[in-house]
Each structure stands twice: as structure tokens, then as C-alpha cells.
Amino acid sequence: xxxxxxxxxxxxxxxxxxxxxxxxxxxxxxxxxxxxxxxxxxxxxxxxxxxxxxxxxxxxxxxxxxxxxxxxxxxxxxxxxxxxxxxxxxxxxxxxxxxxxxxxxxxxxxxxxxxxxxxxxxxxxxxxxxxxxxxxxxxxxxxxxxxxxxxxxxxxxxxxxxxxxxxxxxxxxxxxxxxxxxxxxxxxxxxxxxxxxxxxxxxxxxxxxxxxxxxxxxxxxxxxxxxxxxxxxxxxxxxxxxxxxxxxxxxxxxxxxxxxxxxxxxxxxxxxxxxxxxxxxxxxxxxxxxxxxxxxxxxxxxxxxxxxxxxxxxxxxxxxxxxxxxxxxxxxxxxxxxxxxxxxxxxxxxxxxxxxxxxxxxxxxxxxxxxxxxxxxxxxxxxxxxxxxxxxxxxxxxxxxxxxxxxxxxxxxxxxxxxxxxxxxxxxxxxxxxxxxxxxxxxxxxxxxxxxxxxxxxxxxxxxxxxxxxxxxxxxxxxxxxxxxxxxxxxxxxxxxxxxxxxxxxxxxxxxxxxxxxxxxxxxxxxxxxxxxxxxxxxxxxxxxxxxxxxxxxxxxxxxxxxxxxxxxxxxxxxxxxxxxxxxxxxxxxxxxxxxxxxxxxxxxxxxxxxxxxxxxxxxxxxxxxxxxxxxxxxxxxxxxxxxxxxxxxxxxxxxxxxxxxxxxxxxxxxxxxxxxxxxxxxxxxxxxxxxxxxxxxxxxxxxxxxxxxxxxxxxxxxxxxxxxxxxxxxxxxxxxxxxxxxxxx
Amino acid sequence: xxxxxxxxxxxxxxxxxxxxxxxxxxxxxxxxxxxxxxxxxxxxxxxxxxxxxxxxxxxxxxxxxxxxxxxxxxxxxxxx
Numbered sequence: 001x002x003x004x005x006x007x008x009x010x011x012x013x014x015x016x017x018x019x020x021x022x023x024x025x026x027x028x029x030x031x032x033x034x035x036x037x038x039x040x041x042x043x044x045x046x047x048x049x050x051x052x053x054x055x056x057x058x059x060x061x062x063x064x065x066x067x068x069x070x071x072x073x074x075x076x077x078x079x080x081x082x083x084x085x086x087x088x089x090x091x092x093x094x095x096x097x098x099x100x101x102x103x104x105x106x107x108x109x110x111x112x113x114x115x116x117x118x119x120x121x122x123x124x125x126x127x128x129x130x131x132x133x134x135x136x137x138x139x140x141x142x143x144x145x146x147x148x149x150x151x152x153x154x155x156x157x158x159x160x161x162x163x164x165x166x167x168x169x170x171x172x173x174x175x176x177x178x179x180x181x182x183x184x185x186x187x188x189x190x191x192x193x194x195x196x197x198x199x200x201x202x203x204x205x206x207x208x209x210x211x212x213x214x215x216x217x218x219x220x221x222x223x224x225x226x227x228x229x230x231x232x233x234x235x236x237x238x239x240x241x242x243x244x245x246x247x248x249x250x251x252x253x254x255x256x257x258x259x260x261x262x263x264x265x266x267x268x269x270x271x272x273x274x275x276x277x278x279x280x281x282x283x284x285x286x287x288x289x290x291x292x293x294x295x296x297x298x299x300x301x302x303x304x305x306x307x308x309x310x311x312x313x314x315x316x317x318x319x320x321x322x323x324x325x326x327x328x329x330x331x332x333x334x335x336x337x338x339x340x341x342x343x344x345x346x347x348x349x350x351x352x353x354x355x356x357x358x359x360x361x362x363x364x365x366x367x368x369x370x371x372x373x374x375x376x377x378x379x380x381x382x383x384x385x386x387x388x389x390x391x392x393x394x395x396x397x398x399x400x401x402x403x404x405x406x407x408x409x410x411x412x413x414x415x416x417x418x419x420x421x422x423x424x425x426x427x428x429x430x431x432x433x434x435x436x437x438x439x440x441x442x443x444x445x446x447x448x449x450x451x452x453x454x455x456x457x458x459x460x461x462x463x464x465x466x467x468x469x470x471x472x473x474x475x476x477x478x479x480x481x482x483x484x485x486x487x488x489x490x491x492x493x494x495x496x497x498x499x500x501x502x503x504x505x506x507x508x509x510x511x512x513x514x515x516x517x518x519x520x521x522x523x524x525x526x527x528x529x530x531x532x533x534x535x536x537x538x539x540x541x542x543x544x545x546x547x548x549x550x551x552x553x554x555x556x557x558x559x560x561x562x563x564x565x566x567x568x569x570x571x572x573x574x575x576x577x578x579x580x581x582x583x584x585x586x587x588x589x590x591x592x593x594x595x596x597x598x599x600x601x602x603x604x605x606x607x608x609x610x611x612x613x614x615x616x617x618x619x620x621x622x623x624x625x626x627x628x629x630x631x632x633x634x635x636x637x638x639x640x641x642x643x644x645x646x647x648x649x650x651x652x653x654x655x656x657x658x659x660x661x662x663x664x665x666x667x668x669x670x671x672x673x674x675x676x677x678x679x680x681x682x683x684x685x686x687x688x689x690x691x692x693x694x695x696x697x698x699x700x701x702x703x704x705x706x707x708x709x710x711x712x713x714x715x716x717x718x719x720x721x722x723x724x725x726x727x728x729x730x731x732x733x734x735x736x737x738x739x740x741x742x743x744x745x746x
Numbered sequence: 747x748x749x750x751x752x753x754x755x756x757x758x759x760x761x762x763x764x765x766x767x768x769x770x771x772x773x774x775x776x777x778x779x780x781x782x783x784x785x786x787x788x789x790x791x792x793x794x795x796x797x798x799x800x801x802x803x804x805x806x807x808x809x810x811x812x813x814x815x816x817x818x819x820x821x822x823x824x825x826x
Contacts, residue, residue: 084793155789156755169821171753198826255826331821362826408751408818409798449825450805514825594805696802706826 032205032221044117048099051133051664063120071272079237100324103289172347179313179345183304202251208266224511255362292361295328309393322360329367337371338406365706376714415628415692438722444710448703449514454507455524463574470509476637490556515703528589597696603627605711616739630702645708759786774807
């Protein structure tokens with residue numbers, strides 16, 4: 001259903017200013033913490049200082065005695081009887097019998113000022129019995145590890161597995177041993193990645209109000225207002241429709257704001273304080289201690305390769321901990337890790353393991369970067385050993401349309417080969433390298449996602465259009481949806497306003513996640529615009545006294561479809577809209593679906609590094625991202641997604657890690673110690689947008705947000721080996737580890 | 747009949763079969779048929795899975811399965 005692949009559009013593919021740009025550069029944009037209300041209270045949260053402890057007693061009497069303290073809540077204020085993920089969300093929001101990680105909420109207080117709330121929180125006395133804890137995934141999977149929760153394993157886990165294994169996965173095809181027997185080289189290595197945080201600039205913030213009648217409102221920084229509504233309702237036992245959730249502007253999410261962490265606390269406090277609105281804003285330390293990072297991983301990979309680079313068999317066994325609750329992305333990691341390669345013999349095994357760490361959340365292509373680190377690193381090591389060019393190996397084994405993916409289904413239209421060819425042709429690959437410098441490359445993959453989507457479009461009286469979407473704008477989706485809508489309607493980009501609306505205004509929308517907003521909300525907006533066009537053609541036909549089928553839409557106006565339709569001057573959208581009240585009423589369109597036609601996206605990154613042999617510091621000299629966008633609706637924001645993914649991946653590769661002490665307490669809970677890359681750490685990241693249109697979208701969109709974080713981890717490891725000869729198998733590749741690896745070579 | 751490809755660890759519940767035939771015309775029919783024929787699968791299917799038909803993730807229980815289509819059961823996909 002894609003429009004002409006090679007058509008040059010009037011607006012699609014151009015780079016206008018983003019509609020929210022002025023508000024953001026002037027500080028007018030309202031983020032989560034900017035919301036206030038009359039009579040508002042402030043909340044503070046009491047958090048466990050222990051990694052694993054029984055909660056014996058909570059005494060809030062001193063806090064409650066303070067003048068200005070209006071409410072204290074503990075788990076006793078929440079409904080009982082929840083099961084499954086609903087129980088997990090409630091337990092993570094507020095600990096019940098046990099604190100499960102350092103930073104786990106155990107009580108919350110609301111008071112008339114922020115300082116008073118914080119003082120009251122300090123006065124709440126909690127008596128603990130400290131229990132043995134476990135942090136590392138390889139320790140957590142041992143049979144004698146401290147048991148975090150009995151009975152948490154789901155039905156996939158066979159009897160006899162270690163107690164902290166809560167999900168087990170095994171899939172593949174072919175004859176793996178026969179495949180290895182065909183190979184000239186079989187290599188098997190173990191790789192580890194650390195948990196990293198999404199590192200969004202804006203901490204979690206919300207303003208919640210809930211009356212004794214069960215009716216409430218929430219203003220919140222989130223990727224998905226309907227998810228917030230459903231999850232808060234589940235955790236608090238509310239009727240979903242009685243809670244209205246309005247999303248603020250969002251200062252980054254990257255998957256970490258697709259779930260709840262503290263939002264129900266503001267509602268519970270509000271209800272207990274007589275319905276007064278309660279504001280809750282996390283500190284950076286709370287964000288790092290108590291909101292979802294991604295999982296940490298320990299991964300065994302075994303690959304067989306012929307001398308010519310053909311992969312004969314591949315096996316991955318991944319262990320991931322996603323904190324004290326089920327939900328690590330071990331399944332996604334396995335699905336993605338071999339996705340770029342044509343494989344007849346492949347096996348995947350995965351374990352989701354509990355540990356005393358915060359409940360993990362999605363993080364940009366959840367799981368895929370870890371799997372890529374293991375697989376793309378081993379492939380590079382094998383290419384070195386066999387003397388095979390890593391690009392030619394990738395091209396030789398590359399999947400194309402119709403191939404069966406390593407994880408099961410057949411691929412539709414994909415652009416991996418085009419991406420690799422564009423990479424091969426880029427001048428960065430010909431740049432000369434000096435002493436202590438090396439080049440590495442890696443591929444990456446993400447499925448992309450559709451999800452529940454509901455969009456409304458209304459033509460205004462002057463012929464401009466407004467589009468109501470349910471997917472918060474994180475990466476410029478208002479601009480891309482305005483471009484597609486204006487392109488379809490034949491009107492200027494500036495004549496379309498795209499509003500991200502609250503939960504009462506549309507049917508259920510999944511969050512902005514899975515790289516879906518421009519694909520799914522955009523597709524729905526185009527269909528809704530088509531409905532409005534149909535209605536406007538009908539209005540013109542009525543005016544002209546001809547059959548609606550004899551009217552077509554072109555250049556923003558209804559026109560007779562041919563000479564037989566009659567001679568009428570074009571009737572513009574403004575003319576039709578100006579008369580709508582007397583020609584049949586409002587003109588609008590609405591579309592809701594779980595859209596079909598998702599298009600997957602492959603990427604290839606090439607990085608040049610220089611390693612200081614005396615300190616182990618890795619400097620990024622050049623960085624190239626090449627990725628298939630399907631069609632870049634607004635190329636600047638596509639490039640921004642590519643650069644952002646690469647920047648986060650570089651941080652994950654080189655510096656970011658959660659550092660726990662021997663008591664399981666997080667030691668680096670501020671950005672001074674949790675080191676994300678800053679502008680001075682990075683060169684300008686070069687990008688190439690490959691466009692193999694997705695036939696499942698009217699303008700060919702695939703979704704571009706996630707694939708870009710996948711290749712940096714292995715690409716940098718491969719470059720470090722090229723520069724130094726030293727291979728690192730554990731992240732982060734921080735200076736002490738790089739230096740130790742260099743010294744270990746003698 | 748629809749041939750449904752399962753992931754290997756589900757074979758504990760299907761007497762070792764990685765591909766099972768289900769009498770169904772829709773995604774909902776496949777899921778209900780799997781539960782009926784192999785009750786051990788029920789909690790796993792209820793926890794959420796993706797049904798992939800000829801490479802495309804089905805958008806709901808209503809989706810019809812064409813004759814001879816490739817049907818693969820996967821963990822539910824999500825994203826960041």
C-alpha cells in the first residue's frame with residue numbers, strides 16, 4: 001500500500017522547524033514538575049537503605065505530629081489480592097513485607113511544603129531485619145543464592161531450576177551440532193553487560209488528585225498516559241474511566257517512562273488528604289536508585305564459521321536480571337541477536353533472573369544492545385582469526401526479504417543489504433588511522449511495533465487542521481505527523497496543529513514506545529485525513545450538484561475529476577471549511593486500530609577510536625550511523641534519533657554502570673558519578689539515512705528510534721581491539737579495564 | 747488446520763512437538779485451540795504472546811489466517 005517509492009513529495013522529506021520548538025527554547029513548555037494546583041501538597045518518599053530486608057515495623061507518629069503534614073501512606077493503604085504484573089507494579093510502588101532493593105519505597109508523606117514533606121519523611125521510623133542479598137546475575141542464578149521471592153517463576157520454568165529463575169526460553173531450528181561440524185572455526189565466548197539507566201534529563205514528576213469518590217486526575221511526565229491510567233487504577237483499585245491522565249511535555253523517556261514507579265503514591269496521598277492535589281518530583285538520586293534501568297546480562301555465544309565467512313551454526317545462552325521482579329528483556333535480546341544473519345542452524349536459550357536491584361524498564365530496543373554486544377563481538381573476533389573482512393562477512397550472510405529470521409518468522413521488506421552497501425561506500429571507511437587508533441563495525445536490529453492507536457482530525461473553520469494524538473512527542477513526532485497530514489490534505493505544514501491529548505479525548509493508545517509513534521499515529525492521521533477529504537469532496541459535489549464520485553482532491557481543494565464532471569473552479573479547503581456549519585456540520589476524521597504493516601529496521605555503525613596506552617582512555621574519533629528509515633518524513637529528526645541512539649550506546653559501552661557496595665547499596669546515584677557522555681566526549685556523529693520504503697505505511701515509514709542504540713557496544717569493542725589488540729568481553733570498557741586488558745597482553 | 751510453530755521450551759506441554767496442527771481460522775481460534783489441546787500452555791498464552799502470520803504480527807484475535815500461511819508463536823514483543 002506504499003505510495004510511489006520514488007515519488008518526491010511536497011512536504012514529506014523536508015525539514016521545517018518543529019511546532020513545539022519555540023516553547024522549548026524559551027522555557028515556556030510545561031514539563032512534569034511545572035504543574036501546580038491551588039491547595040497543592042508536596043510529597044516525599046521514604047526509601048529502604050537495604051538491598052533486601054524484612055519490614056518489621058513502620059512508625060509514622062512523629063511525622064504525623066508535625067504541623068502541615070496531611071497524610072502518610074504505607075502498603076496498608078493499598079488494596080490487597082492483586083496477582084501477576086499488577087501485583088509486581090504495586091509491590092514496586094510500595095514495598096509490602098520486604099524491601100527488595102536499595103531505594104525501594106516503604107512509605108510516603110504529603111505536607112504543605114516540599115521541605116516539610118522531606119523532614120516528615122526523615123521522621124518516619126522503619127524497623128528492618130536485613131536479609132542476604134544478591135546483585136550480580138551470575139550469582140543470582142546459583143542454586144544457593146538468596147531467594148528473592150518464592151513462587152515468582154512462571155509456567156515456562158521447568159522444575160529443578162535455580163530459585164531466582166522466573167522465566168525460561170528455548171527456541172531455534174536446524175541441527176546445531178551438524179552446523180558446528182561444518183565450520184572451519186568454532187568459537188565460544190562469554191560476555192557481560194552492565195545495567196544502565198535511560199538517563200533522561202527530566203526526572204519523573206507528577207501531580208495527582210484523587211477524591212473519596214474514586215474520581216481523580218493526574219498530570220504526569222510519561223510516554224503513555226493510558227498506561228499510567230491503567231496501571232494506577234490497577235494498583236489502587238480504581239475504575240479506569242474515573243481517572244483522567246494528562247501528559248506533560250517530556251524531557252526524554254527512552255522506554256523508562258512507559259510504566260509507573262511513584263505515580264500511585266501521589267494519588268493515594270491525595271485521597272488520604274481529603275482530595276487535595278499532591279505533587280511528587282523525584283530527585284536524580286531517586287531516579288537512579290528506584291526507577292527502571294535496563295537489565296544486566298551474562299551471555300555465552302558459540303558460532304561456527306567457514307573460511308569464506310559463511311556462518312554454519314550459532315548458539316546463544318543469555319542470563320539477564322531485571323531487578324527484583326520478572327521482566328528482563330532476555331527474550332527480545334535473543335530474538336534480535338542473530339537477526340541480521342541467514343542461519344539454518346540456530347539455538348537460543350534464555351533465563352530471566354531475579355536480583356536485589358530496581359525493577360527494570362524498557363530501554364531503547366530492550367535487550368537488543370546486549371545481544372549485539374555478545375554476537376557482533378564474537379563475529380569480529382572470528383573474522384580476525386580467519387582473515388575475513390567483517391563487512392564482506394556481513395554481506396555474505398545478510399538476510400533479505402523472504403528469508404526466515406533467526407527467531408522464526410519470514411522477513412517482509414527489509415533494507416539490511418542496502419544499509420551495508422551504503423556503509424561500505426561511506427568515506428569514513430577510507431579515513432586513514434594513526435598509531436593507537438582502530439576501526440570497528442557492528443550491525444543492529446529492532447522489530448518496531450504497532451500497538452493500539454486512536455487519532456482524531458478536525459478541520460477548523462478557516463481550513464486549517466488539528467490532529468489529536470495519544471502518543472507523547474519525544475523525538476519530533478508532532479512535526480512528522482503534521483508533515484504527513486499536511487501532505488495528504490494538500491495544505492501548508494504550518495496549517496496543521498498536532499496536539500498530544502489526555503486520556504478522556506481518545507480511545508486507548510499505547511505509549512510512544514517500540515519506535516511506533518510516527519508509524520502508527522502517523523498512519524492513523526493519514527487515514528483520518530482521507531476521511532475528511534472524502535467528506536469535503538462530498539460537500540463540494542453537493543454545492544456543484546454532481547456525484548461525489550466525480551470529485552477528486554488535489555492541491556488542497558476539491559476539483560471535478562474530469563471533463564465529464566462539469567466545469568467548476570477548484571473549491572479550496574478554506575472555502576469548504578468556511579461553510580461547514582451550513583453544509584452539514586463539522587468535518588473530521590477518526591481512525592483507530594492496531595495498525596498492520598510494521599517494518600523492521602536494520603542499522604550498521606562504524607567507529608574509529610584512539611586508545612591512550614598509558615591511561616586506557618578511549619576517545620571516539622569518528623562515528624558513523626547508517627540505518628534504514630523506510631522513509632524519512634523529517635530527516636533532521638531521523639538523524640537526531642540516529643545520533644541519540646549512538647550517543648547512549650557509546651555511554652553504555654565506555655562508562656555507564658551501576659556500582660553497588662558489599663551491602664547492595666548503590667554508590668553512584670548522581671550524574672557526577674554515573675557518567676553519561678556529554679557533548680565534549682563525542683565528535684559530530686555522521687549519519688546516512690537509507691530509504692527502503694515500508695510497504696505497510698502510506699509514506700513508507702519504518703520507525704527509527706531504537707535500532708541506533710544497538711551496534712555501538714560491539715562496534716566500540718571491535719575498534720578497541722583493532723587499536724590495541726586487546727579484546728574486552730565485559731562492559732563498561734572504562735579506562736581501568738582497557739588499561740588492564742592492554743597490560744594483560746604483556 | 748493451521749500448523750503452528752512453537753518455541754522449543756513449550757514442547758514440554760505438547761508431547762515434544764514443535765509444530766502442532768490446530769483446527770482454527772483466526773488468531774483467537776489458534777490460541778483457544780492450543781489451550782484446549784494442550785492445557786499446559788494456558789498460563790503462558792494468557793501471559794501474552796505474539797502470533798506471527800507470514801512474517802506479520804497479528805493485530806488481534808479477529809485476524810483470519812490464510813490457507814497455508816506460516817504461523818509462528820513468539821513472546822509478546824514490546825519496545826522502548
